[in-house]
Every structure is written in structure tokens, then in C-alpha cells.
Amino acid sequence: MKKKLWLIMSVLAFLIAGYSIVQYMVLDAQQAGFVQLKLMLSATLNSLWFIVLYIHIIFGLLALIIGPFTLSSKLRENNVRRHRIWGKLYCASILFGGSAGLYLAFHATGGWVSQWGFGLLSIGWLLTMLQALIKIKHRNLQAHQKWMLRNYALTFAAVTLRIWLPLFTILFGDEKFQYYYAVIAWLCWVPNLVVIEWYIRRKLRPILVNIH
Numbered sequence: 191m192k193k194k195l196w197l198i199m200s201v202l203a204f205l206i207a208g209y210s211i212v213q214y215m216v217l218d219a220q221q222a223g224f225v226q227l228k229l230m231l232s233a234t235l236n237s238l239w240f241i242v243l244y245i246h247i248i249f250g251l252l253a254l255i256i257g258p259f260t261l262s263s264k265l266r267e268n269n270v271r272r273h274r275i276w277g278k279l280y281c282a283s284i285l286f287g288g289s290a291g292l293y294l295a296f297h298a299t300g301g302w303v304s305q306w307g308f309g310l311l312s313i314g315w316l317l318t319m320l321q322a323l324i325k326i327k328h329r330n331l332q333a334h335q336k337w338m339l340r341n342y343a344l345t346f347a348a349v350t351l352r353i354w355l356p357l358f359t360i361l362f363g364d365e366k367f368q369y370y371y372a373v374i375a376w377l378c379w380v381p382n383l384v385v386i387e388w389y390i391r392r393k394l395r396p397i398l399v400n401i402h
């Protein structure tokens with residue numbers, strides 16, 4: 191069951207990463223549906239906003255892709271050195287992606303509700319990574335794994351956001367985008383944390399006890 195969940199999570203992460211690369215890297219970012227909706231709502235998007243958006247997308251996608259490989263116990267046990275390299279790249283991606291996300295949160299569509307939602311997501315993204323680093327520095331492997339799972343649950347918001355967004359668009363249309371986007375700003379990450387916390391407390395503890 192654990193392997194199946196890991197596989198599903200990895201496939202979704204790679205699909206969203208591929209979609210985002212095509213939308214923002216291959217095609218023009220200004221033509222992306224998300225950007226077009228912001229412009230329709232009379233948002234002022236200067237060059238700095240686009241630069242920060244690209245930083246957030248590039249490093250966020252790196253974290254999204256690298257994450258499953260750092261979480262795999264089998265891959266970690268087969269090559270600890272490679273695991274550490276992937277881990278450092280993942281941490282760097284969170285640092286840049288999370289910092290950029292915090293800036294973008296202040297300009298989020300949907301008013302203060304969206305701003306707080308995405309702002310707390312970015313802060314949580316950075317803080318859970320910091321906690322994971324502190325735990326591994328003190329050689330507390332069990333706590334490190336738990337915080338890494340919490341962190342990737344927030345990284346996975348990139349996937350859940352793009353699942354909720356088309357569903358809400360189909361249900362309510364583009365004209366109400368700024369209202370339901372404020373809901374999605376919380377819905378894309380809060381349930382992720384709830385689910386992973388349940389997993390950590392109910393399913394993971396017996397496994398972690400046996401790790402040396």
C-alpha cells in the first residue's frame with residue numbers, strides 16, 4: 191500500500207511538473223490561464239512579479255520532482271551519499287521557492303484571504319524544512335523523516351492546487367475566480383497537512399521504531 195501511494199504521488203508530481211514546464215517555460219507565461227485571469231481582474235503585473243514567479247516555478251518544480259526520491263527509504267538505503275545530495279538540492283529549492291512564494295502571496299488574487307492562505311503556506315514550507323534540517327543535524331532520523339513528510343505535503347500543494355482549480359472553474363466559471371481562488375489558497379495545503387499528520391501518527395510510528 192505504501193509503495194502504491196508513493197507511486198501515485200510521484201506520477202502526479204511529474205505530470206504537474208511537465209504541465210507547468212510546457213505552460214511557463216515552453217510557451218509564454220503571459221499567455222498562461224492563471225496569468226490571464228489575473229490580468230482580466232485588472233491586476234498590475236510588473237517585470238519583478240514575473241521574475242519572482244519564474245523563480246517560484248523553477249525551484250518549486252525542482253522540489254516537487256526531487257521530493258519523492260528523498261522520501262523513498264529504499265533509494266536512501268541503497269545510496270546514502272546520493273540521498274544527501276538530493277536532500278541538499280531539495281532544501282535549496284525550498285529556500286528559493288518558498289521565499290519567492292512569500293513575495294507572490296502579497297499579490298495573490300482574492301484579497302487578504304488568499305494572501306494569508308498562500309503566505310502561511312510559504313512560511314510553513316520554509317519552517318518545516320528548517321525543522322527537518324535541525325533534526326537531522328542532531329541525528330534524530332525519526333523526527334527528520336516526519337518533518338520531511340510534512341514539508342513535502344506542502345510542496346504537494348502545487349499538485350492539489352491544480353486539481354482544485356479546474357474543478358472550481360467548471361463549477362463556478364471564470365467570473366467568480368477571485369472568490370473561489372481565496373478558498374483554494376487554503377484548500378490546496380491544509381488538507382494535505384491533515385492527511386500527512388494522520389499518516390505520521392497512525393501509520394508511520396511502527397515503521398520508524400525499527401529504523402537504525
